[in-house]
Amino acid sequence: MSITPLAKLTLGPILFHWDAAAKCxxxxxxxxxxxxxxxxIGEVVCSKRTPFFERHLPEVIERLERGGKTVVLSTLAEVVLPRERKMTTELCAQSDYLVEVNNGAGLGPIAGRPHRIGPTLNVYNVQSMVHLASRGADHFTLPAEIPGNVAALIGAAARPIGVGIEVQVFxxxxxxxSARCFHARAHGRSKDDCRFVCEADPDGLxxxxLSxxxxxxxxxxxxxxxxxVNLGAELDAMCAAGIxxxxxxPHRTDMVTVAKIFFDRLAGLSSPDEAGACLSALGLGPFENGFWHGRAGHLYHTEPEH
Amino acid sequence: MLRAAVEAGADAVYCGFQNATNARNFAGLNFTPKELQDGVAYAHTRGTKVLLALNSFASEGRFELWKHAAECGADCGVDAFIVADIGVASHLANQLPQQRLHLSVQAAASNPEAINFYCREFGIARAVLPRLLTITEIRNLKNEVDCEIETFVFGNHGLMVEGRCSLTNYAVGVSTNMDGACSPASHVRYERDATGGMTANLGDHVIDCFAPCDQAGYPTICKGRYRTPVREEPYYAFEEPVSINLMDMLPELIGAGVDAFKIEGRQRSRTYAGQVVGAFRKAIDAILAGQSPNPIDLIGLTEGHKQTQGAFLTKKWR
Incomplete structure (x- = not known):
């Protein structure tokens, strides 16, 4: 029993501020x-968080690679401060690890070498993909709001040029x-004086x-x-479209079980309803797939596909 | 609107067509190709430039719309195009190589490396900076980029990195990036409650509530009031309804090397555009003539009659 030979599950970067031990x-x-x-792996959201995990990175990468995983380092999505610029350009200039670029700051130094394009670089059409592919990008994660029909057109154009297309399904x-820290603001602080209050909310605040x-x-x-987001019901159509x-x-839930639920779904071992029930049993939800169906993102669309 | 801005002394006016190809795709705004042609002719007789906004993201399957808009703009004789989408920029650079390109704030280029990427790849001549940088950061950035820079000085105080925000699409199914509309009026609903107060809704979501004596504001998600477990009272989780007004910072902005100042006017009235442009024209002319400008009060034209210097003044805003 194996999943469709081309279909692969990936694990995105941890977006939240988990302490180093929890990440390890x-x-x-x-x-x-x-x-x-x-x-x-790597900090995508806030550069202030990076020192906590940085020294564990080599060990974690080695562990993941020993487990047979391909490891990709993700860059920051918002780059303004000198240290953020330095982090991004240095990461994109090295060639020891694969990199997913999430900010335009990384596109210069990485040009000409294989790299991946993250969801915040706004690839909404084939022309953007082809332009970035001509500079070395070989794998694209599309924006979270991409509708399925648009992703399918990009997927169809990606296959002949050997480029991978990835979509968030969970x-x-x-x-x-923003440049402003809303976690700090909720606690009456500024970003520079945040005292890392975001650590209290491992899945967000x-x-x-008002209603x-x-x-x-x-x-x-x-x-x-x-x-x-739960696109468990859409996986078959996505595979057919070349995605x-x-x-x-990652969320602070049993992600191994989440991965197994999606693996079984891809392998045809479970129905979308069964997969949804298993995710609900983990206490997750409500589920959404509105973006994929070209509707408001918060909705869950259950109509059959035509 | 274009005439009001030209008459008030704008050096250039950004315009868009009546469709998803620009980031202000609202009913009642924008130009037909014929109107744009007339507008360009009028502006050019007054020495004013017309810049065409093609600054939304072209979702695959609709790219022809952007191509067509580009051709129309070129035929109308616009002076530059403002773009954000890498595919659209690439198309323009290849197909209309003689055209001047500006990089929209929607491209979210907030550092020299990103801006210079667009300069190298597409020959961008000017970049519009995100409303999230301090004046010190703008000064430093200017020294490292290969193009002119433009900053917003009056209008909406955008909280989120523009071109990277899907909040409207999440709430109502209209994408700011792909459809060019943030908080579209078609999804805005005001409701009076039993106490005479007013709720402002976007789609099915209550964005703010107002007492009977208060004027209800426009429901924008990043200017809404919410509850959170860590606070007892509802609060403006992102920012209060407020406009940006950098009138008092103009000398510093000019000193920092800003090449052009941008006033938001396309969602506003002719009177608004005329008054704001006129006030900034006067102030800039005075500064460039070595005089100190007379303070001009624009508070009556701001959102909720509140103004801020936002992120520009100090990092503490963050």
Missing amino acids: DFYARIADECPIDTVY GRAPLAL QLST GGPFLAINGIQTLSWGY CYFRLM
């Missing part, structure tokens, strides 16, 4: 127990970035509307959806 434990389990092909959807319903999740300078890489975003 997390990646140890992923390395040893998880049916995941590629793991993206986890809170990243919706916005809940924002509810009471949970709406968004705050993660430092990032805003995410409250609900969890072969499926990204699971």
Whole structure:
């Protein structure tokens, strides 16, 4: 029993501020127990968090590689400060590891060598993909809001030029970035004086509307959806459209089980409903797939595909 | 609107077509090709430039719309195109290589490396900077980039990195990046509650509530009020409804090497555009003539009658 030969599960970067021990434990389990092909690691959201985990990186990478995973280092999504520019350009200038570029700052130094394009670089059309591919990009993770019909057209154009297309299929959807830290603001502080309050919310801080319903999740300078993207029901159509890489975003849940749920779904061992029930049993939800169906992102669309 | 801005002394006016190809795709705004042609002719007789906004992201399957808009703009004789999408920029650089290109704030290029990438790849002549940099950062950046720079000085105080925000699409299914609209009026609804107060809704989501005596503001997600477990009272989680006004910082911005100042006007009235442009024209002319400008009060034209210097003044804003 194996999944479609081309289909691969990937693990996106941890977006939240988990302490170093939690990250090391997390990646140890992923390395040893998880049916995941590629793991993206590195701080994407806030440069202030990087010193905590930096010294563990070589060890974690080695562990993941020993577990048979391809490791890709993800760059920061927002780059303004001198240290952020230095981090990004240095990461993109080295050639020991594969890199996923999430900010235009990295595109110069990495040109001419194989690299990946992250979801914040806004590839919405074939022309953008082809331009970046001509400079060495060989793998693209599309923006979280990409509709399925658009992704399918990009997927069809990607296959003949040997480029991989990846889409997030699980986890809170990243919706916005700022220079301001909203976690610090919630606690009456500024970003420079944040005292890392974001560490208290390993899956983000809940924002509810005044009428009471949970709406968004705050993660430092990032805003995410409250609900969890779950494209378990769409995987078959995605495979058929040439989208072969499926990204699971890390949450403080049993991610090994989440990966197995998606692996079984891809292998045809479970139905979308069974997969959804297993994810719900982990306490996850509500689920969303609105973006993929060209509707409001917070919705879960259950109509059959035509 | 274009005439109001030209008459008030704008050096250049950004315009867009009536479709998804620009980031201000709102009903009642923007130009037909014929109107643009007339607008360019009028502006050029007054020595004013017309810049065409093609600064949304072309979702695959709709790319022809952007190509067509580019051709139309070139035929109308616009002076530059403003772009954000790498595919659109690549198309323009290849197909209309003689055209001047500006990099939109929607490209989210907030560092010299990113800006210089666009300069090298597509010959960008000017970059519009995100509204998230301090004046010190702008001064340093200017020394490291290969093009002119433009900053916003009045209008919406965009909280999120522009071109990287899907909040509207999350709430109502209209994408700011792909459809060119943030908080579209078609999805805005005001409701009066039993106490006479007003709620401002975007789609199914309550974005803010107002007491009977207050004027209800426009529901934009990043200017909304929310509850969170770590605070007892609802609060503006991102920013209060407020406009940016950098009138008092013009001398420093000029000193930092900013080549052009941008005033948001395309969602506003003719009177608004005329007044704001006129005020900034006067102030800039005075500064360039070595005089200190007379303070001009624009508070009546700001959102919620509140103004801020936002991120520009100090990192503490962050």
